[in-house]
Amino acid sequence: MKSNLVLGIITILFSVFFLIVSLQIPEARSSTVVGPAEWPKIILIFMLILGILQIIKTVREHKKSVQDKQKSGMDSNEDVELPQVKGRVNESINGSHWYILVAIIVYVILLPIVGFLFVTPFLFFFLAWLLGMRKKVQLFMTTLVSYIIFILLFIYVLGIPFPRGVGIFRTVSFWIY
Numbered sequence: 001m002k003s004n005l006v007l008g009i010i011t012i013l014f015s016v017f018f019l020i021v022s023l024q025i026p027e028a029r030s031s032t033v034v035g036p037a038e039w040p041k042i043i044l045i046f047m048l049i050l051g052i053l054q055i056i057k058t059v060r061e062h063k064k065s066v067q068d069k070q071k072s073g074m075d076s077n078e079d080v081e082l083p084q085v086k087g088r089v090n091e092s093i094n095g096s097h098w099y100i101l102v103a104i105i106v107y108v109i110l111l112p113i114v115g116f117l118f119v120t121p122f123l124f125f126f127l128a129w130l131l132g133m134r135k136k137v138q139l140f141m142t143t144l145v146s147y148i149i150f151i152l153l154f155i156y157v158l159g160i161p162f163p164r165g166v167g168i169f170r171t172v173s174f175w176i177y
Contacts, residue, residue: 004058011051019044034157096130103127115165117173121147151177 022040029035034042103126110119125143133139154160155177164173 001058001062005055008051008054008058011047011054015044015047015051019048039158099130100127103130112163113166113169115169115173116162117151117176118165118169120150 019041022037022044025037025040027035027037103123107119107123121143124146125139128139128142133142155162164170
């Protein structure tokens with residue numbers, strides 16, 4: 001409990017400090033919806049909210065555990081036995097960090113040639129599959145949704161240009177963005 005409270009407090013202090021600092025960033029002209037001055041503010045406000053939620057959740061769980069102890073009539077000095085967590089360990093991803101590293105290296109090599117629009121879905125698909133997602137519909141939908149979110153967020157909202165590739169890949173990327 002104490003570690004969760006400390007984490008929440010540190011998150012709040014960190015986000016408040018840098019939010020105050022980010023208010024001093026001058027507004028820049030930008031053709032995008034979210035400019036360079038707004039992006040840090042959005043992230044820090046999100047961090048602040050998560051820090052507050054962390055503290056609220058920790059306090060609620062502590063109150064609930066105290067009430068449960070009082071209902072069961074346990075002495076506060078008695079040792080509480082923690083419940084056993086039963087779960088399965090995915091042995092198939094043992095050593096998968098090397099595959100992830102190779103996939104990212106291949107991605108970086110192919111990115112200027114094939115372009116962001118064409119190579120990124122394959123990376124998302126491979127990483128999701130490698131990390132244990134096996135249902136085909138779920139794998140496809142996760143890849144598609146994350147790909148669309150990346151395109152909307154980075155290309156349209158933030159206006160960050162990604163490599164378009166060469167040849168036909170470049171031509172097709174101009175149709176999309």
